[in-house]
Amino acid sequence: SSELTQDPAVSVALGQTVRITCQGDSLRRYYATWYQQKPGQAPVLVIYGKNNRPSGIPDRFSGSSSGNTASLTITGAQAEDEADYYCKSRDSSGNQWVFGGGTKLTVL
Amino acid sequence: QVQLVQSGAEVKKPGASVKVSCKASGFTFISHYMHWVRQAPGQGLEWLAVINPSGDRTTYAQKIQGRVTVTRDTPTSTVYMELSNLGSEDTAMYYCARDNSARDNSGKSHWWFDPWGQGTLVTVSS
Numbered sequence: 001s002s003e004l005t006q007d008p009a010v011s012v013a014l015g016q017t018v019r020i021t022c023q024g025d026s027l028r029r030y031y032a033t034w035y036q037q038k039p040g041q042a043p044v045l046v047i048y049g050k051n052n053r054p055s056g057i058p059d060r061f062s063g064s065s066s067g068n069t070a071s072l073t074i075t076g077a078q079a080e081d082e083a084d085y086y087c088k089s090r091d092s093s094g095n096q097w098v099f100g101g102g103t104k105l106t107v108l
Numbered sequence: 109q110v111q112l113v114q115s116g117a118e119v120k121k122p123g124a125s126v127k128v129s130c131k132a133s134g135f136t137f138i139s140h141y142m143h144w145v146r147q148a149p150g151q152g153l154e155w156l157a158v159i160n161p162s163g164d165r166t167t168y169a170q171k172i173q174g175r176v177t178v179t180r181d182t183p184t185s186t187v188y189m190e191l192s193n194l195g196s197e198d199t200a201m202y203y204c205a206r207d208n209s210a211r212d213n214s215g216k217s218h219w220w221f222d223p224w225g226q227g228t229l230v231t232v233s234s
Binding site: 030031033035037042043044045048049050054084086088090095096097098099100101102 | 143145152153154155158167169170203208210212216218219220221222224225226227
């Protein structure tokens with residue numbers, strides 16, 4: 001079982017805002033990192049650190065954190081945002097890494 | 109450009125071993141930790157291992173500890189992952205990824221995987 005918990009599926013209407021959450025005790029100590037994965041492709045980094053976007057990631061993607069919960073927010077979701085999203089952090093021991101189970105985002 | 113190119117797909121019989129390679133280019137290989145992550149069909153991402161820049165320290169996921177060995181070769185900028193005693197549960201896409209780290213203004217460290225290799229499909233079947 002994963003030390004990071006994500007909702008398996010979330011949907012959002014085109015152009016609306018959606019929040020994808022990730023819960024885990026290690027998030028009280030470490031930032032979550034967020035990855036986007038589309039079918040048949042390798043994961044792509046979308047958010048790292050407190051709220052940093054790599055070049056090429058649209059500014060509609062943002063990250064935040066409170067207590068044991070990290071969130072990825074997409075403001076004005078687009079059809080191309082439909083994908084699986086994974087959070088990642090160090091585990092509670094700090095010695096290994098762990099991924100959340102992933103959230104499948106559907107854009108309606 | 110910065111990229112990781114992995115070796116091709118493998119088909120192995122149960123009990124066999126597989127060695128997957130990941131060749132780095134476009135960045136200073138010896139400056140980065142390197143990770144391995146896998147994804148079983150229809151499943152989520154699973155972190156497997158990390159190796160330090162000098163190649164003398166590794167950390168493995170408890171689930172596969174004892175069956176996995178990660179090494180790296182500096183002259184060829186290549187990292188390897190060998191998994192032994194394969195079972196059907198090891199059928200998965202295997203990815204390598206470069207580790208990056210920084211400390212923010214508050215002094216808090218954070219780490220991210222970027223880029224990722226294209227993946228190597230390992231199929232275990234009798």
